[in-house]
Amino acid sequence: MLSHSAIRHALAAVIAEPAFVVTLDGRYACDNAAFRSRFGLCEDQLHGSEVPGISSHALCSLACARLTVSLAGIANPLNVVVQPLLARNLVIGYCARLEAWPLREAALEEAPSYIQRALDSLPFGLTVWDAGDRLLVANKSIADLYHSHGVTMVPGVNRIETVYAGLKAGLFGAKFTGMAISLEDFASKRWLSRPFISGAATIERLANGLWVKITSHVCENDFIVTYYERIDEPTGNEIKPAATAEYFLSLLRYLPDFVVHIGLDGKPEFINAPFAEALGLDGWETGQALSPEFFADTFGTSLQDMLKKLSVGAPPVSFDQRLRKADNSFVWLRWSAHGLFHGDKPVGIVATGRNITLEYSQQQELKHQSEELAKKNRSLEQFAAVVSHDLKAPLRHISVFADMIVEEAANGNLADVTVYAQQVRSSAQRMDRVIRRLLEYSQIAYKIAAFSRVNLADIAIQAIQNLESQIEEAKAELLLSKLPSINGDPDLMRHLLQNLIANAVKYRRKGVAPRIRIYATDKGAMVNLVVEDNGIGIDPKFADRIFTAFQRLHSDDKIYEGFGIGLALCKQIAESHRGVIELDATYRGGARFVVRLPQNVNLKEQSS
Amino acid sequence: MSVEPMRILVIEDDPIDFSLVKKGFEGVDAPVELFHCPSADRVVELLESRACKIALLDLSLGGDAGMDVLKAIRADKRFSTLPVIVLSSSASHRDIADGYAAGANAYVEKPLTMELYRRFARAFAAFWVDVAAIG
Incomplete structure (x- = not known):
């Protein structure tokens, strides 16, 4: 049980008289060498045996008491002075000393502190808790x-x-x-x-x-x-x-x-x-x-x-x-x-x-990239369709009219030759325009966006400067409001604005000077960039089709030259910025395009 | 030979192409009367009002519009059996297959010379006017 030897050593060290220690529950715990030699006992001989009478007495008082106790193995009852052992003012046991020995009251009074000191001198920790778990x-x-x-x-x-x-x-x-x-x-x-x-x-x-x-x-x-x-x-x-x-x-x-x-x-x-x-x-x-x-x-x-x-x-x-x-x-x-x-x-x-945050974002990025790729593939298909139609049509016309010129000339009939030759020339010019548009489209549509912080106002000014001659020629009035900054590709954003402004200048009402407003509204995490004009406007039923690459609303491309391709590019640019472009069908005063862009989209991965 | 010229609706958004088709038919003096339909949304209206017996359809009417027109004609009870001859600038196998699948009666690549236009007009008249029975 208790580390007897340590307590025993402590006991021997502080009490010279024969003495023994009794636990709170009245059992013989240990004794000192003086006690053993007095009664011829071996070490631990009496350990654990009952010592009746001591605990019941001592519980009543902290003072010393003289008692007569009988110990198993010792013939005669012993007269002892019993003294409670105190540790920090709590009773942890009792010390009994032979009364035959002269008492030293002073030493007795100091006994509790001796015990505490004895316990404190132990090389290991010791705690005693009562039945109510109090220390x-x-x-x-x-x-x-x-x-x-x-x-x-x-x-x-x-x-x-x-x-x-x-x-x-x-x-x-x-x-x-x-x-x-x-x-x-x-x-x-x-x-x-x-x-x-x-x-x-x-x-x-x-x-x-x-x-x-x-x-x-x-x-x-x-x-x-x-x-x-x-x-x-x-x-x-x-x-x-x-x-x-x-x-x-x-x-x-x-x-x-x-x-x-x-x-x-x-x-x-x-x-x-x-x-x-x-x-x-x-x-x-x-x-x-x-x-x-x-x-x-x-x-x-x-x-x-x-x-x-x-x-x-x-x-x-x-x-x-x-x-x-x-x-x-x-x-x-x-x-x-x-x-x-x-x-x-x-x-x-x-x-x-x-x-899996990293894997998840990579997965999302991959998904985004494959969507982009699919989109580009669809554009490629349209590209092929354009080559087979928009280029083939004027080429065919050139062929037919050239053939007709040959026929008429062979017949000596030169009256219509000039008309046919003009058709050849205008078809060639039309081809040239288509090829230019295709080149423009391929340059923008396949550009890999490189993102940086972009001030939209600066971009708008650049776009306006690039369109200076058209704007001047149309006597267009431009109202540029304060624009925010976004994360984006400056070249692509400039292209987008340039396209929208050019359209606004181009599709003006006859005899009415174009008035173009460029402004932005905040919608939470999104920026609404608006380009609004007082031109001929767009029939709402075409609201979706105008953004499809090469969609021609009118076959007479002298009037609507380059219409579809520019907006298709704008759509691609907006989408590559994870935004959208829409025609505001509710606006009646002309055409109003709204580009909704995220303000702070994290596009770091895209730039790599 | 019929006394009445055959009434044909030419669905073609390109005015030059329409003029070439017209010239081709005029060059062979075919007994036909051509009506021009320049946009997809007027096809049904003109088929009915002009009482056309046959249609020449430009498949590349801008995007998928030509194919949509063909499908719309086939879906319409009044015209589901109307002969439709596709004229297209595309010679791709896919377009040809798609054209027939959508119910075209013939698929013709747009000619590259006036002589070929006339040959088309002659062949068209020889078959659809002289030989074929049309409901």
Whole structure:
């Protein structure tokens, strides 16, 4: 039980007279050498035997008392002076000295402090707790250990609270790090109960790296005596479980994945450090993390639903989750949930979550790129269609009219030759225009956007400067309002604005000077860039078709020359900025184009 | 030979191409009367009001419009059996197959010389006017 030898040494050191110590429950604990030699006893001979009468007496008073006690193995009753042993003002046992020896009252009065000093001189920690789990005594070694972690150990403090505070303060190192548990839950732990701890020794590694063996003894009166012995690093089988547990816990701590063990009540039994950190828990915090709603809150599905999907031997259930971390940032997690079973009865869930944010964004980026590619492929098809029609038509006309010129000339009929020759020339000019447009389109449509911070006002001014001659010729009036900055490709944005302004100048009403307004409105994360004119406007039924590449609304391209291709480009540019372009069909005063662009879209990946 | 000239609706958005077709028919003095339909949305109206017995359709009427016109004609009970001869600038196998699949009675590539226009007009008249029975 108690470390007799240490107490004995202490006893021998402070009391010269033959004396013995009786525990609170009235049992013979130990004696000093003087006592043994007086009665010819061996060491520990009387240890554990009952010493009737002492405890009942001594409980009444802290003062010294003269008593006659009978000890097993000693023939005659002994007259002794009994004195309670005090540690920090609490009785921890009794010291009995032979009365035959001259009493030294002064020394007697000092006995309690002798005992405390004796306990304090022990090389290991010792605590005694009463039946109500209040601290009776703690020696210097243990009090210092707890004190170094900010936990006060004075007589009267509660055992569970003190140990919990010690754990939370990291007294036992890594062992419990990451365990989200409240004091309440902690108190319910089986391994804190008296039947469990009685006589059991546990091996722990303290925060300072030292290993201790903690042994507790539960006395008959439900007092608990606990002592901490320093030991070498454990290697034996006996302490293996403790070391193994520590080893696996440290592995979990260094695992970047999130690990959580959830009990049937929906509360986490264990959360590893990375997950606790992401949730903003210090591993011991109570509150939200410990609510029975924890599972449902965290995984967006009820525990019961999840358990239904899990059975013995079934593969884990995998699902992706977008988790808002404590710092308000988001991570994508791919969870894998396994059921824990006793027999075929579910007892909990262990889920591991891997951070797939990077993979997810790459996946999204790939998706975006493949969409872009598909779009470009469709444009290519249209390109081919244009080559087969828009180029072939004038070419065919040239061929036919040239042929007709030859025919007429052969017949000597020159009257219509000039008309046919003019047709040849205008067809050639039309071909030239188509080829120019195709070149322009291919340059813009296949350009890889390079994003930077772009001031739209600067871009608009450049676009206007490029259109100076057309604007002057049309006597167009331009109203440029304050424009914001966006993330974008300056060349592409300039092209977009230039196209819209050029259209506004071109499709003016006869005899009315074009009036073009360029302005922007904020719509949350989006910027609405508006180009508005007082021109001939566009029939709303064409609102979608005008943005299709090479869509011709009118075959007479002398009037509508270059109409479709420019807007098709604008659409491509807007979309490459993850925006959209629309014709405001409600506007009646002319044409109003609205380009909606995200203000701060993160397009870093695109520029690479 | 019929006394009445055959009434043909030429669905063609390009005015030059229409004039070439017209010239081709005039060059062979075919017994036909041509009506010009310059846009897709007037096809049904003109087929009915001009009482056309046959249609010449430019398949490249701008985008998919020509193909849409063909499908619309076939979907319309009144014209589902109307002979439609496609005139197209495209000689691609896909366009030809698509044309027949959509219900064209013949697929002709637009000619490159006036002589070929006349040859088309002659062949057209020889078959559709002189030989074929039309409902």
